[in-house]
Amino acid sequence: MDRRELRAALGVAGVADGNYRIEGVHEPVPTPPDFLFLRKASDGVWETGAYERGRSEVIGRHPGEAAACAHLMRLLVRPAAGTVPDDHDR
Secondary structure, three states: OOHHHHHHHHHHHOHHHHHEOOOOEEOOOOOEEEEEEEEEEOOEEEEEEEOOEEEEEEEEEEEOHHHHHHHHHHOOOOOOOOOOOOOOHO
16 A cells, blocks of 8 residues: 555545644644554654644654555554454454
8 A cells, every 4th residue: 555545545434634644645634633654764764653732753764655545544443342353453
């Protein structure tokens, strides 16, 4: 999954636009006060994290865009009741 596919999937899942920011794809204006983000760091690694109270906190660093997208998806969309979580949620 790339960033554009992630944006589409979050829309289908009903995640509110103000809950997240995806660099270059979904950058709400005005900037929400608190949100989860996906961005590419200056060293080329993809980062997922939280922006809260004017500060960014990186939660995960990923070697590729697909892994970072999957992580943000897991942070924003919880499995439906009765489903089996993947290995990352155990």
